Amino acid sequence: MSAFPAEPPVGGDPRPWDFPPMATKTLSCGLRVAAIRMSALPIVQVRWSFKGGRRDEPPHAIGAGRLLQSVMRHGTQAYESAALAGALDQVGARLQVSMASDSALVGVSAITTHLDQALHLADEVALRPTLPEGAVERERAKALEVHRHDRMQAESLAGAWLAWRLYGDHPYGRPSTTEAGLASTDRDLLQTMHRSVFDPGHALVIVVGDVDPQAMVAKLEDRYQDLESQLPGNSEILAQDIPPLQPSATLVERPRSQQTAITLGMTATSRRHPDYLPLRLANQVFGGGASSRLFMELRERKSLTYGAYSALDCGLWAGDLTASLSCAGDKTLAAINGLTSEVQRMADGVLDPLDLDHARRYLIGAFPQRASGVAGVAALANAAWLHDLPPDTWSRYQTDVAAVSRKEVVDAAQTWFRPDAAALVVVGAGESLDAVEGPLRDAGIPVERTDLDDARFEGAVSA
Amino acid sequence: MAEIALHTLSNGLRVALQPDPAIPQVGIALYYDIGSRNESPGTSGFAHLFEHMMFQGSEHVSKGDHFKLVYAWGGDLNGTTSQDRTNYYESLPSNQLGLGLWLEADRMRSLAVNEENFENQRQTVMEERRQRVDNSPYGEAFVRIGEISYANWAYAHPVIGSWEDLENASFDQVQAFHSTWYRPDNAVLAIAGDLDLDEAMDLVHSLFGAIPSGGERPVPDLHEPSRTVTRRESIVDPLAQLPALFVNHQAPNYGDPDFYTYEVIETLLFRGPSCRLYRRMVVDEAIAVQVSGGYEAHRGPSLFGLFGIGSQGGDLNRMEEVYLEELDRLCREPVHEDELDKVLNQLRTGRIFGQESVLNRALALGRSVLYHNDPYWEESYLERVARVTPADVLQVAQRDLQSERVVLAVEPGE
Numbered sequence: 001m002s003a004f005p006a007e008p009p010v011g012g013d014p015r016p017w018d019f020p021p022m023a024t025k026t027l028s029c030g031l032r033v034a035a036i037r038m039s040a041l042p043i044v045q046v047r048w049s050f051k052g053g054r055r056d057e058p059p060h061a062i063g064a065g066r067l068l069q070s071v072m073r074h075g076t077q078a079y080e081s082a083a084l085a086g087a088l089d090q091v092g093a094r095l096q097v098s099m100a101s102d103s104a105l106v107g108v109s110a111i112t113t114h115l116d117q118a119l120h121l122a123d124e125v126a127l128r129p130t131l132p133e134g135a136v137e138r139e140r141a142k143a144l145e146v147h148r149h150d151r152m153q154a155e156s157l158a159g160a161w162l163a164w165r166l167y168g169d170h171p172y173g174r175p176s177t178t179e180a181g182l183a184s185t186d187r188d189l190l191q192t193m194h195r196s197v198f199d200p201g202h203a204l205v206i207v208v209g210d211v212d213p214q215a216m217v218a219k220l221e222d223r224y225q226d227l228e229s230q231l232p233g234n235s236e237i238l239a240q241d242i243p244p245l246q247p248s249a250t251l252v253e254r255p256r257s258q259q260t261a262i263t264l265g266m267t268a269t270s271r272r273h274p275d276y277l278p279l280r281l282a283n284q285v286f287g288g289g290a291s292s293r294l295f296m297e298l299r300e301r302k303s304l305t306y307g308a309y310s311a312l313d314c315g316l317w318a319g320d321l322t323a324s325l326s327c328a329g330d331k332t333l334a335a336i337n338g339l340t341s342e343v344q345r346m347a348d349g350v351l352d353p354l355d356l357d358h359a360r361r362y363l364i365g366a367f368p369q370r371a372s373g374v375a376g377v378a379a380l381a382n383a384a385w386l387h388d389l390p391p392d393t394w395s396r397y398q399t400d401v402a403a404v405s406r407k408e409v410v411d412a413a414q415t416w417f418r419p420d421a422a423a424l425v426v427v428g429a430g431e432s433l434d435a436v437e438g439p440l441r442d443a444g445i446p447v448e449r450t451d452l453d454d455a456r457f458e459g460a461v462s463a
Numbered sequence: 464m465a466e467i468a469l470h471t472l473s474n475g476l477r478v479a480l481q482p483d484p485a486i487p488q489v490g491i492a493l494y495y496d497i498g499s500r501n502e503s504p505g506t507s508g509f510a511h512l513f514e515h516m517m518f519q520g521s522e523h524v525s526k527g528d529h530f531k532l533v534y535a536w537g538g539d540l541n542g543t544t545s546q547d548r549t550n551y552y553e554s555l556p557s558n559q560l561g562l563g564l565w566l567e568a569d570r571m572r573s574l575a576v577n578e579e580n581f582e583n584q585r586q587t588v589m590e591e592r593r594q595r596v597d598n599s600p601y602g603e604a605f606v607r608i609g610e611i612s613y614a615n616w617a618y619a620h621p622v623i624g625s626w627e628d629l630e631n632a633s634f635d636q637v638q639a640f641h642s643t644w645y646r647p648d649n650a651v652l653a654i655a656g657d658l659d660l661d662e663a664m665d666l667v668h669s670l671f672g673a674i675p676s677g678g679e680r681p682v683p684d685l686h687e688p689s690r691t692v693t694r695r696e697s698i699v700d701p702l703a704q705l706p707a708l709f710v711n712h713q714a715p716n717y718g719d720p721d722f723y724t725y726e727v728i729e730t731l732l733f734r735g736p737s738c739r740l741y742r743r744m745v746v747d748e749a750i751a752v753q754v755s756g757g758y759e760a761h762r763g764p765s766l767f768g769l770f771g772i773g774s775q776g777g778d779l780n781r782m783e784e785v786y787l788e789e790l791d792r793l794c795r796e797p798v799h800e801d802e803l804d805k806v807l808n809q810l811r812t813g814r815i816f817g818q819e820s821v822l823n824r825a826l827a828l829g830r831s832v833l834y835h836n837d838p839y840w841e842e843s844y845l846e847r848v849a850r851v852t853p854a855d856v857l858q859v860a861q862r863d864l865q866s867e868r869v870v871l872a873v874e875p876g877e
Contacts, residue, residue, distance in 0.1 A: 004572065004673065006523050008532070009561030009666065015487035015657065040485035043815055073736065081746065085736035090805045092812030095736070111812055142745075142752045145775055149704040154598065256701050258598040259590070291527070291534040300527050303586035306594050326594050358535040365537015365556050372486045373819040 017368045019394040022206075022381060023213035025221055029229045030201035035216035036208045036381060038374055044209030045374040046118045047107040048126040049382045052197035053099045055171035061189055062174050062181035062459060065099040067136070067143055068190050068197075072097050072106070074135035076124035081135060084124070091117050097125060101172055102316045103386050104197050109375065112210040119207075119223070126198055127227075136187050147177040152452070154254055154261035154427040155326065161250050162265045164457035165423035166320050168243040178458040201229025204385045208378040242267060242318050245421040249440045249447045251433040252425065252454070260332040260428030264339055265322035268416045271314040271387040277404050278412035279321070283312040284359035285409075286346050286417075287323050291358065293342050294323060304335045316387065321416060329432035336424065336436055346417040349410040356406055364398045467828070467838045468660050470667075474676045475648025478667050479828045479838045481655040483821060489656035490825030491563040492552045493571075494833045496651075497644035499624075500546045500617040500683050500763060508588070508624015509632055511544040513640050515584040517551065518542070522573035526580060529566055536562065539822075546618055547762045548833060554822040557657035561666055564654075568670035571650070574641045581634040592623045600703040601772075604873045608709040608768075611694055612869045615687045618764055646677030653829035656821035687764035689713065690867040697872040705752065707873040708779045710786055711768035712864055717760045717834050723848045724859045725767060729757035730806040731798065731856075732789060737805070739789050740769070750774055750781050762834055767864065779872050793860035797853035810848055 024034040054065035073095065074081040088095050093110040106126040110118040150156040160175045167173030205224065207216050245267050269275045287294035287310025294308040308325035323343070327335045371377050371394070384393045424445070426433060433449065440447050468480045499510050520526040533540045538555040553563040596602035606621045613619035624632075652671070654663055690713055700707075715721050732740045733756055744751040756769040769786050773779055798806075817823050831840035 004523075004569070004670070005565065008565035011556075011558035011561055014556050014558045017487050040483075041815055041818055043812075043819075082737065082742065085742070086805070089735040089737040089809055090801075092805075092808030092810075094812065094816075109812070109816065111815055138746070138749055141749065141774065145705055145752050148775075149600070152702070152704055153600070259593045289530075289534050290540075291530040295530075296527055299587055300583065303583045304590075306587055306590040326598070327590060328593060358531060362534045362537050365535075366539070367537065368486050368556070369488055369537065369539070369554060372488065372821075373816075 019371055019397070020377065021213070023217045025217050027221060027224055027227070029227050030231070031224055031227060032204045032385060033217055033220035033224060034204060034206040034381060035211055035213040035220070036206070036377055037211060037213050038208060038377060039210045042112040042210050043109065043374055044112050044115050044118060044207060044211060045107055045109045045378050046122040047105060047206050047208070047378045047382065048122055049204045049206070049386065050104045050197055050199070051102070051202040051386060052199070053104045054101045054174065054176070056193060056197050057174070057181070058189070059459060060181065061185045063143060063147070063177035064181065064185040064189055064193055066176050067139055067182060067185055068193055069097045069099045069104070070139040070143065071131050071135045071190060072125055072129040072194070074139070075130045075132050077128040077130060078124055081132065087117070088121060093118055093121060095121070095125065099197070105382070107375070107378070115211070127200070129194065131187055131190050131194065133187055136190065140182055140185070143177055143182050144179060147179060147182065154257060154259065155324070157252060157254070158261045158263040158324070158425045158427045160457050161252060161425040162263050162322065162423055165248055165250060165425065166245070166265050166267050169459060170242050172242070172315060172318065175458055178455070180458070195230060199229055199231050200224065200227045201231040204382060206378055206381055208374045208381070245418060245423070247421050247423070247445050249424040249426070249445045251437060251447060251449045252427040253430050253433055253449070253451045254427050255429065257329065257427070257429040257432070259326045260329050260335070260426060260432045261324070261326050262332070262335055262339065262424070262426050263322060263324040264343065264422050264424045265320050266416060266418050266422050268312060268319040268321040269314055270316060270318055272389070275412040275415065276314060277400060278408040279416055280312055280363065281356065281359050281401070281404055281409045282346060282413040282417070283310055283321060284362055285351065285355045286310050286342065288359070289362065293345070294325070294339070297342060298325060298335065298338045302334065302338060304331050304338060308339070329429050332426065332428060332432045333436045333439060336426070340419055343417055343419045343422060346413045347419050349414050351406065351410050351413065353406060356409060360401060360404070363401045367398055465842060467842070469832070469838045470664060472647065472668065472672055474672065474674055475646070476671050477651045477832055478664070479651065479653045479832050480658065480660055480663055481824055481828055482658050482660060483655060483824065484657045486821070487557045487657050488554060488821050489557045489560045489563070489654060489658055490552065490554050490820070490822030491560070491567065492550055492653045492822070492825040492829040493567050494548050494550045494651045494653070494829040495645055496649045496833060497549050498545050498547045499620065499622040500685070501644070501681070502620070504616055505628060506632070507620045507628040508622070509628070509636065509640065510549060511622055511624065512584060512588050512629065512632055513637065514542045514544045514549050515588060516574065516576055516581065516637055517570050519576045519580040519584060521570035521575050523569050524566060532562060532566065538563070544622055546622060550826070550829065552822060552826060560654070560658060560663060564666050564670050567652070568674065571645055571647065571671065572674045574638065576637060578634045581637060585629060585632060588623070589629060592626070592629070596623060598702070601700060601707055601873060602702070604698060604700060604707065604709065604871060607696070607698060608711065608869070608871045611696060611871065612711045612766055613687060613764060615685065615764060617683050617685065618687070618761065643677060643680055647671060647674050648676040649680065651829050651833045653825045653832065655824035655828055683763070685763035687713070690869070693867045693870065695870045697874060699876045700873050701877055703873060703875040705775060705875060706773040706777055706779055708771050708773065708782045709768060709871040710783060711766045711869045712866060714758060714760070714765045714767040714863060716765045717762050721859050722760060724851050724855045725758040725760070726810065726848055727803070727806050727851045727856060728767070728793065728860065730809055731793070731802065733757045735809050740786065743785055743789065744771060744782065748785065750777050750785065783870060790860065790864040793856060794865055798856050800853070803853060807849055811845055814845055
């Protein structure tokens with residue numbers, strides 16, 4: 001028997017892989033229809049996507065989007081609530097209704113033999129929900145309870161404060177719900193919001209799965225050719241100002257906390273910005289995974305946390321780069337110092353070529369996995385449409401990542417990692433905050449100490 | 464059925480392979496037959512703490528490099544510990560199958576860790592416990608419901624372990640634990656995805672074939688007495704905003720012929736927007752904001768239960784009443800064929816969508832072999848569940864779901 005090899009076996013060349021091609025057509029009402037074949041399994045996903053979302057909530061009705069996505073599940077013109085639930089489950093279909101700041105979606109996943117029913121149910125929920133009064137009241141009560149629950153949770157509270165520190169009163173800075181916003185949302189408002197967001201004039205319908213793309217597009221065209229848009233001529237909402245990034249430390253006292261939740265953030269690029277891919281690579285080096293600096297330094301070397309990660313989230317107008325962790329109260333100062341020193345390293349342009357090589361290979365190698373399911377492919381196609389990316393964005397993605405230079409990554413890191421202006425939010429027990437308040441002030445960071453009753457991040461209307 | 468190959472190496476390692484060339488990826492799952500049920504009082508949490516140690520270094524892989532090597536190829540990895548087993552898994556581009564197998568083989572044959580690594584991971588696990596249990600609403604309640612649902616300590620104690628036992632865990636136990644439990648004859652290796660059967664088996668032989676098998680291993684006592692009285696407890700959770708209710712009945716284990724009937728009952732009651740409990744508790748009566756639960760099947764004593772989060776000021780007695788009424792309905796009324804068809808469609812969709820990921824396939828394959836010694840167990844699931852009749856549901860519900868139970872009420876407060 002030969003000795004165990006000291007090095008792993010050398011792999012051959014990766015098997016070529018291409019993002020599956022998409023057939024597409026734009027109808028006269030503005031609706032884009034598309035189809036992608038993935039025939040490995042007898043399944044499909046039908047997905048309606050809309051260029052509108054929580055940004056369309058009136059400022060006094062924060063939470064209307066959350067409420068709308070819940071109430072839409074409770075009945076359509078063809079099905080009352082229980083009948084809709086039964087129609088979905090009878091064919092084993094799964095319904096997804098969700099709303100983000102910039103987009104909304106209704107998706108139905110099913111086995112291919114139920115494709116027609118999936119199309120029908122997706123249309124019903126997306127375009128013809130009845131938004132019954134009883135469901136509005138019931139879902140409002142539930143949403144209020146979830147809201148109160150979330151307001152007590154350290155991580156979600158830290159996230160809500162951070163969004164507000166980064167974006168101020170811009171829609172990206174809003175929490176998903178407020179008590180006042182939920183209370184002031186009525187059925188009329190939901191109907192108005194539904195009409196403006198779920199309009200075919202700024203929508204994409206895509207079918208991904210075991211289908212013939214050309215035939216599917218023809219079928220969709222036939223199905224939707226009579227739809228009309230009620231949108232005004234230009235439905236694009238103008239970009240609102242995002243305040244300049246200011247350094248801040250917000251310390252929120254949460255009594256009886258067994259851990260401190262720490263999050264730090266900086267505003268970053270929109271998805272279409274030329275720095276997007278270089279910054280994506282920088283984020284991967286910084287905290288994008290379990291081999292990244294945050295995890296290795298703060299967990300594996302310093303035993304400060306169970307996990308420390310960063311995320312780059314890029315919207316239509318702007319993005320943000322955030323890093324988060326939770327730790328025992330007595331480790332709070334060490335964790336903040338560890339986190340900020342890693343931000344500083346990125347800002348200083350410290351970038352080992354090996355780390356960059358690993359990050360690059362990760363993004364390239366992981367891409368087929370992202371596109372391995374019908375939902376993943378539909379999400380990628382949707383993102384390209386939403387952000388108006390070139391049609392070959394995903395087929396070029398691996399090549400484009402490979403082409404990003406080290407200098408571009410360093411430049412992007414030095415531009416967007418801004419320790420001098422980062423917003424820090426710390427939620428924990430009073431004694432944990434006491435231990436960090438002085439050192440943060442000594443470092444010249446404006447510190448604000450507050451508590452669970454302070455909800456300024458909910459905006460002026462409901463404060 | 465999909466093609467599956469099953470081999471047993473001379474050292475006892477069982478290897479299951481399922482080719483699928485749809486995308487150039489492979490999933491690797493390595494199951495060890497060691498879970499928290501194998502722990503003894505005073506050592507709770509050690510199986511899980513040891514799982515962390517498996518990422519701390521082996522003869523040819525330094526601490527942290529397991530993550531780096533897998534991520535550097537766009538892969539993903541992790542490990543999990545349950546009462547019944549510990550598993551490790553990787554997903555990788557298919558040309559890196561050798562890397563994944565080499566990493567797993569190296570740490571099966573040689574663990575190279577030190578006291579400093581051990582202390583680092585003890586602290587990490589303590590943070591994990593704080594995050595999942597101590598600082599989480601209902602976290603303590605999930606520990607408590609386990610403790611009172613089983614008389615047998617093997618399943619009653621939490622996988623994450625007690626604070627006292629984590630503090631007392633010793634580095635001296637690590638190597639002995641590895642040489643007792645992390646042996647090829649106590650493991651199942653499953654690989655699914657874009658692979659050539661012969662090439663994959665050659666790799667497995669060359670990397671795992673010389674690892675020595677182990678000796679005798681203690682067998683856990685899985686005896687669980689039948690519950691003869693209903694037990695009730697309540698606790699106050701300062702982190703919870705809403706009241707919650709747990710109700711558990713004893714249920715048969717994974718290998719029981721009634722497993723599939725329980726899968727049907729779980730779906731009838733808990734799965735999808737039309738399921739019976741969601742419609743009654745959340746929609747019709749609005750006494751709960753969330754209901755979950757179902758069949759908690761283990762290789763040993765198992766449970767069927769409800770976890771419901773009540774509405775503000777909600778009446779937990781009413782929640783229990785409704786739950787028991789729905790169980791009683793299962794005992795009285797045969798399930799209509801239409802509803803049974805619906806359940807089968809739900810289970811079918813879930814199973815087929817689950818096959819999209821080659822890693823999921825590898826995990827299911829490994830579980831099939833470890834738990835059932837049958838590589839086709841997962842593949843035959845839908846066929847078996849389709850044989851469940853309304854009479855089966857009646858009979859199982861009458862036998863098991865009218866029996867004594869455990870009830871835990873959670874009230875928010877100081």
